[in-house]
Every structure is written in structure tokens, then in C-alpha cells.
Amino acid sequence: MSPVKFKANQRAPLYRDVPDEKWNDWRWQLSNRLNTVEDFEKVLPLTESERKALNAQGLFRVDITPYFISLINPEDPHDPIRLQVVPRAEEIVPFTGMMEDSLAEDRHSPVPGLVHRYPDRVLMLVTTQCASYCRYCTRSRIVGDPGATFSRAEFEMQLEYLRRTPQVRDVLLSGGDPLTLAPKLLEELLSRLREIEHIEIIRIGSRVPVFLPQRVTQELCDMLARYHPLWMNIHVNHPNEITQELADACDRLTRAGVPLGNQSVLLAGVNDCVHIQRRLVQDLVRIRVRPYYLYQCDLVEGAGHFRTPVAKGIEIIEGLRGHTSGYAVPTYVVDAPGGGGKIPLMPNYLVSMSDHKIVLRNYEGFITTYEEPIEYHPHDPKTCPYCQNPRVEPGQSGITGLLEGEAMFIKPEHFDELHNRGGGVHRLRANDEKWKPLGIGDVHHPDEP
């Protein structure tokens, strides 16, 4: 049991008489999920907008566990949990600039369900099913559709690709939600991955501890512990999601040796507030979950109403860094549309830089200078065994990257042009006169031609 106490056993009045054995059984929770106007009306009075969305054709799948819907205050149409899982009319309005596969994951898939975008790690989509469905889902193009789920043959192809690709040392299981897989299937998946020697770590991305903490049984934790080193990222967006049930599930996972991180999404009306975020990250570290990423909401069709300006994310990080434990501060990232990967964004603490002195500001706005060393004797790559035998050579991975293996500098006079090109990945070529190749250790001077 978690040593930290949070609100426990919240149940909507509809579930008052459900026996504990049923309520605490993840199978009962899954088979009693809510998804129709009639279901919802038994728990909360729907707004016009929600009713309209629920009656629309082609709506992204809706399903909410009794446990999770019970965390909503039924009187509040703006409840932060409600906004995440109950569809609103804005969802069915097409929004220009939105994309089906905004991160171009399908283009980076050497085999179906495997996204290989970074040199040493892959994303493996193992199911399209979730315990409940987030209205801003970045993979709503495939998630929720039981017909689109990955087949045994595709799984064998994924394994074959991993066996033949020794630079992959980190496999990130996602989907859908890997913890919704049948327990036997999940264990088979983990044991088959563990047979591949070059796979050093396995990661699971899951919102099951949040939607369905009942699934995180001691039995599941014992099984996961057989496949270490195994890490897990959960997905909590608002402090109201941190209940005693979640705290206990996280306690079981960490005691099984699974380090926990959190990935949250910055969502308009839900958590676009530094006070909410500070409470969220502080409560997360209390349950031993390390905030990992705060994502800018992706350009997904049907999720336009969740988007915030990027400045809001930077303002939140500004309000966390220095103001609270460093452990509690996530990295704010924009996943670049078109497949550029995650790009970290930070408030600027470097005010200016010259050869021997840099000017910095701290979290309170206090300005300070830092003297650079006059003499610097760097380590010698010629005698360094790590430099002599790098594990991943640039370009070895065969993945198309933003820079195609070369560090490039865009000349300032072409910034406007880049802005005007709009979203997507822009491939830079060494022979393109607008881009200047940058050698390692080179310093760029803005006034240089």
C-alpha cells in the first residue's frame, strides 16, 4: 500500500451497490464501460454539445471505465477529467491544418506497427485497444478499431525486423495500451523480446494504471518483474486523477522494480495552468512517478479544441523549474508534425554569450555572469575507447532524420523562408546553399556571411 494518502473509493451513485469483488475486478470494469448517451445519462447530465457528439456518425471510439467516470464531478461541465474522455461537438468539426497521421508514423514504419524514427530505439504498437479513450488521442486514426489491431503475422515480422536490427537497444511498447492485452499474450511478447540479446531495455507506455488501476494486480507486477530491465510511463494530466487506487497501483509497480515516469499532454481547459501543473507534478513525485514529458497537443483531427499556444507550455516550465523539486520538472516537447520527432522547448536562461563570459538569468529573474575557463583541455578522442568504437555511427541506422546525419545551420537570412514553408519536415542538404554544414565544435557567428 502506498504510504501517501489520497481520495479513495470514489463511486458514482449508480455503482453504490456494486459488490467490492466486482468493482475491484478489472474484467468487470472493462465489461461495464460506458459509451452511449443512455449510459452517460445515468451518471452525469450531458450538455447539448456532448449529446451532439455522442450521436454523431464516425465519432472516434468512446469508452470510459466505471472507475474513471466516477472521478468526474457530474455538476461541472468543465470538469478536467470529463473534458478528456467525454466527446464534445468541437470534436466533430473538421479543423484545417489537422492531419490523420500528423507525426508521419506510418511513413517511418519498416513493418506494420513498428515505428523506427530514432537510431537506437523503436516504438512498437502492439494493440489498438485502450481501457478508455482520450478525446485528443494522437493515434485516433488506428486506435479503438478492433479490426485494425495487429496480427500474429505482423508480430512475427516486427520481431524479425528487431532481430535483424542490432542498433535497437530500447523497445517502447505502446498502442493502444499494451496493458489491455490478454495477460498471456503480453507475457509472450515480453519473453520474445527478451530473447533478442541486443534489446537492453523494454518500456511500456500505458494509461491503464490511471483508467483501470484494478488491472495492476500483484500477479501482473510479478510477471513484469521477470522481464527487467523494464520501465513504464503512465499518463496523468490532472491532479484529480491521482487517487488512492492509482497511488497503490504505482506502489506495487515500483516495488516490483519498475521505474515510473509520466507523460502528460498540455490541454486547453484541463491543465493549461501553472498552479494545476505544479500540484500535478508534486503529487506525482509523492507516488514516486517522475514527470518525464509534457507534450504540446499534436495536430490531430478532432482535437483542435485542446490546443494551446506553445508559449503556455514554456510559461508552465518557467513556473516549475527552480520553484519546485528538479525531479518534478518534465521536459516540454513538441512532436514535430511530419515526423521530425520530439523537440524540447525551454524558457531561455542564457541571456548572452561571448568568448569568455556568459550572462545567465535564474528562475527569479536574477541576472548573473559566469566566466568561461581560459584554458580548456578536452578529452582526447584518439585515445578514448568510446570514441574509437561508437555504438551507433551517424547514418548507420538508415533512418531518415531531419538533418540526414549532418549538423546544419540555417543562415539567419533564410529564417523567414522556413517560417513561410509551414508545417512538416524540411530535409536539409549539404549542397543547398541556404544551409551551412556545421562541424562539431564550430561556433556560429550571426554576422558571418
Ligand SMILES: *Cc1c(COP(=O)(O)O)cnc(C)c1O
Ligand atoms: C517518443 C518516441 C520514442 C521514444 O523517445 P524518447 O525520447 O526516448 O522517450 C521512440 N520512437 C518514437 C517513434 C517516438 O515517438
